Amino acid sequence: MIIENVAFPAGQHCETTTLGALLHHRGLDLSEPMLFGLGEGLGFVYWDARNLDFPFLGGRTKPATITRTVADRLGLALHVQETASPRKAWQTVAAALTAGRPVGLQLDSYHLDYFTTKVHFGGHFAALYGYDDTHAHLIDTAQQGGTVTTTLASLERARNERGPMTARNLSYSIGSLTGRPELGDAIRTAIRNNAHAFLNPPIANLGHRGVAKAARQVTRWLDRSTDPSRDLPLAAALMERGGTGGALFRTMYRDFLAECATIVDDDDLHLGHQMYAEIAPLWTSVSDHVTAAGETGDPEHLARASATLADLADRERRAMQILAGIHHR
Structure with a gap:
């Protein structure tokens, strides 16, 4: 079969x-970026618990929510x-x-x-x-x-x-489709909803507050790990290559906004895309510093990662405030 x-x-x-x-x-x-963005997939979680060997940084919403949200946005059965x-x-x-x-x-x-x-x-x-x-x-x-x-x-x-x-x-x-969905309104709604969720997290380890928390916690990671040469490069690899499309899904979201800008003409959308084009490489630099800290044992790399994360918390908050203002048609 x-x-x-x-x-x-x-x-x-x-x-x-x-x-x-x-x-x-x-x-x-x-496209994959369009599916990710319509699914309101961008997020952040700093997850550390007693049963975890090492903290986990996540860049998206919970499993299955992207699929359910895309179906809702496009009217799919x-x-x-x-x-x-x-x-x-x-x-x-x-x-x-x-x-x-x-x-x-x-x-x-x-x-x-x-x-x-x-x-x-x-x-x-x-x-x-x-x-x-x-x-x-x-x-x-x-x-x-x-x-x-x-x-x-x-x-x-x-x-x-x-x-x-x-x-x-x-x-x-x-289920069966009844023609190609109209993307304009779906895009506007998805971007606004994703921005509001990122800006208003229910707990402090999610959204922009979670990024700020990661900035405070990352300087302790050499002491947090029983094997830094294993744990820190692995955490960095999950951010960059663990199915995220690079830069903890920020590269994918940047590409989503770029594609949206060819469909929806909105000044806030164009500015938001420009901001995420600057944000994505900074996430890659965080993962590079975390890897280097694990390989060398030098805490200076974690200090640099912390400073970049603090900058990112502010940059993403401002970008999402702009994207939250995308107009209804």
Whole structure:
């Protein structure tokens, strides 16, 4: 059982790659930055807890929220199902495939055969477009191989895992489209909503307040780690190459704003894009300093990362204040 015409070449981020593949099958091709931005995906979290070996810096909203928000913005029929039963979960996706609908899945990447780095991450996504007696056929990011397979048993474990960021065998498919959606109003609404969420975080480790908190905490990271030469470069790599598209999703959001500016003519939008074009390289410099601190043990690199993060907290706050003012048509 294989469904044809399910593809999203060169995808960088798992959830937008999965959504792009499902939409391509329905005849709607949107760029990955456009999907990320319409999904109001940009965020920030500084996450440190007793059960974590090392703090985590995240640059996007919670798993599955991008997909749900894009569907809402574009008026798509999104069919979402969760169940505690692995048997029922498989019956659901098999029925969708038989009906000719590829399926998005939320997974713990630890169990997937094609992942070479075995780390539990329950917020991974892939598009299922077929299966045979032993293997599932998936679309994943280019970094993970693009068109890949994993055993049915491993897929079941990946879907049924419990822990941080996991879901209960979550699957979803997209109904038939009734023509190409009008993007102008969707873009304006998505940008304003994303800006308001970033500017008004409910707790201090999210949004621009979270970036400011990271600026205060990062100077302690050499002492926070039991193995700085491992932990600091890994944290930096997750910011730059962990499916973020670079610069903790800021490169992707910059490209989203650039594409929007070709569709919506708004002075605040043009200025916001210019500001994110300046913001994105600064995030890469933070990851470079964090890597260097781990490799050398020199706290001066963390002092520089801290100063840049403090600057970024202010720059992103001002950029989002401008983007929040984008006009209704």
